[in-house]
Amino acid sequence: MESLHRVRGFEKIVEPIRLTPQSKFVFQCYPGVPCFKLCCSDLYLPLTPFDIIRIRNFLNLDTESFLLLYTEPFKLPKSELPIVCLKMREDLEKTCPFLGEGGCTIYEVRPLACRYYPLGFGLFRNRDEGKNEEFYYLVKEGFCQGLDSGKEITVEEYRISQGIPDSEEPILEWAEIIMKKESLGPIEVPEKSLELFFMVSTNPERFRAFIFESKFLDIFEVPQDLLEEIRNDDLALLQFGFRWLKTVLFGENLVKKKKDAPSVKKAKPF
Ligand code: SF4
Numbered sequence: 141m142e143s144l145h146r147v148r149g150f151e152k153i154v155e156p157i158r159l160t161p162q163s164k165f166v167f168q169c170y171p172g173v174p175c176f177k178l179c180c181s182d183l184y185l186p187l188t189p190f191d192i193i194r195i196r197n198f199l200n201l202d203t204e205s206f207l208l209l210y211t212e213p214f215k216l217p218k219s220e221l222p223i224v225c226l227k228m229r230e231d232l233e234k235t236c237p238f239l240g241e242g243g244c245t246i247y248e249v250r251p252l253a254c255r256y257y258p259l260g261f262g263l264f265r266n267r268d269e270g271k272n273e274e275f276y277y278l279v280k281e282g283f284c285q286g287l288d289s290g291k292e293i294t295v296e297e298y299r300i301s302q303g304i305p306d307s308e309e310p311i312l313e314w315a316e317i318i319m320k321k322e323s324l325g326p327i328e329v330p331e332k333s334l335e336l337f338f339m340v341s342t343n344p345e346r347f348r349a350f351i352f353e354s355k356f357l358d359i360f361e362v363p364q365d366l367l368e369e370i371r372n373d374d375l376a377l378l379q380f381g382f383r384w385l386k387t388v389l390f391g392e393n394l395v396k397k398k399k400d401a402p403s404v405k406k407a408k409p410f
């Protein structure tokens with residue numbers, strides 16, 4: 141899968157070495173480090189669907205306002221799937237909108253890519269073992285003085301220290317969709333399917349309205365207890381959305397269509 145990491149100016153300075161959870165690297169970062177905050181400007185910073193929910197809740201905003209104020213659309217280069225990135229400020233350094241005097245002002249809910257830095261991660265299909273596996277790599281940027289100084293740490297220890305497993309688990313199925321789309325190569329995907337992917341990936345309120353206010357429930361079978369869950373719980377909505385995307389994008393039949401159901405095209409999302 142195309143890797144999810146953040147880098148300045150979209151330049152990739154990626155170590156071509158695939159790391160495992162047990163791989164070790166040397167790194168330390170702390171508020172007094174001479175390069176403090178240098179890594180928080182002029183960034184390509186992709187947001188996962190879970191990042192959006194967490195940051196939006198932290199800022200007490202509805203999704204539409206959050207997207208308008210803080211993000212811009214972005215097409216993933218390999219899969220060509222549309223997502224959003226954080227929109228940098230229009231100052232000279234193009235700083236992150238959440239960078240304050242003392243550092244990150246949304247530290248508790250900082251995006252997954254920020255938690256990983258200076259690592260990036262991707263997903264690949266291990267065909268021999270029939271399962272998806274994550275891989276990691278170092279993103280080496282010259283200004284970062286934390287690299288190769290400090291303590292040796294394993295990738296897994298670093299992931300745990302940054303609270304990554306809790307932020308990543310809810311979106312593994314989303315990462316799998318990106319990986320699958322990428323593995324299909326440069327095939328033409330209908331505009332409508334890209335719109336559906338974008339809606340589920342960026343805007344839970346719009347997706348919820350699509351389920352309950354369009355012809356969606358005339359087309360798809362959704363058990364009543366699950367409907368109640370997705371009406372009230374954004375995470376349950378996301379998990380359902382990822383299974384539904386696999387159904388409409390790859391024909392996986394994870395969300396069953398009703399007998400004699402009209403085409404999905406009849407359920408207009410917007
Ligand atoms: S969200 Fe926080 S950690 Fe990430 S780039 Fe912005 S200020 Fe830095």
Ligand code: SF4
Pocket residue numbers: 168169170173174175176177178179180257258283284285286287
């Ligand atoms: S050590 Fe690296 S990650 Fe830490 S503030 Fe400096 S540039 Fe950023």
